[in-house]
Structures are given as C-alpha cells and as structure tokens.
Amino acid sequence: MRLSWNEIRARAAAFAQEWADAGYEKGQTQLFYRDFFDIFGMPVRRVATFEEPVRLLGDRRGFIDLFWKGVLLVEQKSEGRDLTQAREQALSYFPGISDVDLPRYLLLSDFQTFELYDLDEDESAAFTLAELPQHVEKFGFILGVQRRSFRDQDPVNIKASERVGQLHDALEESGYTGHDLEQFLVRIVFCFFADARGMAHVHVIIIGLSKRGAAAREKWLFSYETVTSEPHESHHTVLSPYLFDASGLTDPQIVVKEESRQINGLPKLIIGSKPIDGGHYIFKPDERAVFLQEEPEAEPYLRPYVGSREFLQGGERWILRLAEVAPQVLRTLPKVRERIAAVRAYRLASKSKPTQALAETPTLYHVNVVPEVSSERRDYIPIGWLEPPVIPSNKIRVLPNATLWQFGLLTSAMHMAWVRNIGRRLKSDFSYGIGIIYNTFPMPPVPAERLQRLEPYADAVLAARAAYPDATLADLYDPDLMPVGLRRAHRDLDRAVDRLYRRSPFSSDRERVEHLLGLYEKMMVPLAANTRPQRRRRRR
8 A cells, every 4th residue: 555645754853863864885885875765665685776787988887886777877976975976976877788678767966955857857856865855745756656658779879879889989099099988978868868868058169189299380279158149269379178268377287176175274164063853953933932931941051053045045043052152051951951951862872983983972963154055146245243152053154353454355246156167966056065165265465454445445345235124135136136235245346356466457257267277276286296205215
C-alpha cells in the first residue's frame, strides 16, 4: 500500500535530521540514497543501480552514482563541492546512454543541498536538506513508473556524436592528447546537451584551436555585453585563460589559485556560526514568542541570528546563546535544559565523529559581512555591518573589527571585477569564496595611510543607504531600483579606489581585471620563490 503524503513528509523530516551532518561522497552515498528512497517506501535496489558503468568520449569509462534507467540520474558530491561541476559531469554521461534510457530527471546533491531537474518539462528546483519535507512531492515519480515513448535514436544525436568523434580524432592527430583533450570535449558535450535538455542556455562559438607555442601572432576577440547585442572586436597578441589581454603578463597562462590564507595582507575573513544543533536553538519570530511564554526568563539569552536572507532581504530569526550562562542559572530554565538535552542527543546520533565530540559541550557552537551568495544582476554585492548581540550564520562571511577603508575597498567596482571574473558561481549568481576571491584579491600598491583616504567615500555610501531606512539591501542594490544618491556615492568610491591602483582611469571591468592579474602575478613571484625546494649541499 502506498504511503500517504503526510507520512512521506514525516519520513522526509526524520531523514533530514538524521543526515544533517553528512558530507562524504565516497563513504556515504549509497547508504544516503537507500534511506532517501525509503522515505517513499521504495527499496532503491528494486529500481536503480549504484556505480552504473557508462562509456565516455575517448574510450574511457565513467560510473554514474545512481541510475534508474529512463527515470533518474544522480550525481553526488561531497559537502560544499560545486554542483555546477557535478552537472557538467552528469551531462558527460549522456552520449553513452541510449535514447530509451535517457533519464527524465537529473538530481545533483552535496548531501546538504539538492538541485532537481525535470528535463522533459524544462523545470528545476533547488533546496536544502532541511527544506526537503516541503519539496518532497517533487519526487512523486519514485512512487510510480513514468510512462515513456520508445523510439529509435534521434538522427541529430547520431550526427552530433559523429561530429564530436571526428573533432576528437582531428585534435588528437594535431598533438592534443590525454586528460586535457578529454576534458575539453566533455565540456563541449555539456554545452550541447545542457541547451538541448533545457538545463541551461549555453552559447558556444569555437573559432579555432592551436597548440601552445604555435599560435597565430594576432588573436581576434569578440566581446558581447549580452547574448543578443552586437560584438565588440579587439585584437591581441596574447590572451589569458580568462580571455583578457595578457601582453603585460610574464606568464600569459597564469590562473588564480585558491589560497587557504590571505596572500594580500588583508585581515582574515571568516565564516559565521554553524550551530550544528538540529534546529533546537534557532527560532522564527512566532516560535520565539511561544517559547518565551513558556520560559520568559530565557529572553536575555536569545540573540538575533542573521544569514544571507535576513541580511539582504530583511526578516528575523533568533538563536539561543548559552556559552556564558552559569550552570546555576541554566538549572532554573527547564525549557532551555530540554533543548540542551535535545542538542546533545542530536550530536551523539550523528555519524560524524567531530559532531559527536561536540555533544560533550552542547551549549557551545562556533561563532566566528559579506553574503555567501548574491544575485548576478547586482552591480555590487551588498556589504554591511553587524554588531553584537547579533550572531551571523554560516551563510555570512565576517570580517571582525573591519575599518571603513576595508569596507570601501570590498564594495568597490575594482573588487567586483575580481568577483565577476575570478570567482565561482552558484547557478549564475556570485558565490563569494574566501579562498579564491578574498585571499587572492590584489591590494593597491600604496602606503597604508593612503588607504584611509577611502573612508569619506565609504561613509558616503553608508549615508546614502541610511536615507532609506525602510528599504532592504536587496531593494537598494536592485539595479532597476537603486537610488540615484546611492549609485552616485558608489561611483565616487569607485573612482577613489581606481586612483589607488593607477593614475589613469579604467574604462571597463576588463581593464581592471587585466591590471589586477598583473598585480596578482607580481604578488605570486615571491611566494613561488619561497616554496621552491632548496638543494642540499654535498658533503665533501
């Protein structure tokens, strides 16, 4: 008998709580999806296989994490991995799957987030593990077999596959071999199938390819402001991997690498608090009101809790902050003690050993402002200030004791050029990675006292925001709604920051990034010298 949706939602909630700390692809994927399918009362082995082999381009073989022929393909990654790369990898399997077995649904996950694509209906949904109970009906296809039409291979697919094979052979004959060739072709196939299956709208033009060292002296680059606008043609002797002019670089092939520490002299940027509490310490406004009716003495220990959504769009959440509360006080708060016990039990039940260790101190969590994700439509990522007693969530990047000039530098067009062109994306939105963006951002080559000249301009930006006290940051930085005064303050700040990098003005973000890449290269030279192994002297 099929489970009711109420029972399925209850099972989904239990599943979300049970797997809240999962994150290791190799060791947990199969158990994760056995439990996932059990939400619907469906044994996964009845319909799907794990590690399904599939033929890839170049006579290589790959393995699909979970494959339900004609219905579902799952690509699983470890927590925090880029799901855009997961999607690219999933699409690379499609040429090796017959038409009748092509899945209707594609599921990408890193245990804590899901992206589900209905490739037939051109629909998609993205949500977190905690939100699974609200989205569980999207997986209704698990409860019954999808009706499918059977047909021969599409002649267009056959022709496209033949063309890709011909391209592979031609490139191999010209000297391109191995992993680089296979990776390049996989990305081309991703572009073909992503557009055809409705997963993304990709525009690809391949003008020509040549081996390094045998390239034409002059390169033509056609840049488009939008996919429908007319191109701007420019000529270059050398192009970087970012398609910027690289004539000023010693190494035209330089690529910005993620750094675990700041290499630019900026103070450390950290991630906000991740309580690992199973939700027992976090309250929405209505939940807070009910809790305080039962335990009014707990009010001093409830602090505002701000994540990306609250920071940008407004709204409130609260979190119990108990680290400094004396034991004799906690003894008088029975409802608080119930939640402490629930957090301890939640952590002990976790499969993660570090989380289990945290059960010994259930009143503690990690408290370490830039939002982690921001819309690509914005000219600037909204950056602001939080002060105690506010506690930032792990969806916020925090610069403790920040100065006005640091705020001004990070909210400038110069920094945004680095974010747009060097940083990663979540879907198409900016994803602010500490290691790849903040830790590598080249500072202006000026004395420290000159940086303080940015403070009046930064203050003007804050004053322009303050003129609209009822507007959220999302409203203020919507490109269609941004107030004139705020935009003017940002433009003044941009010019002030630009002057710190060079006297002549920058005409575009392209010029800014080209200049920054030159500074990055200079910044990396002494680091590379320090990491070279020293030769041992021979004993005589």
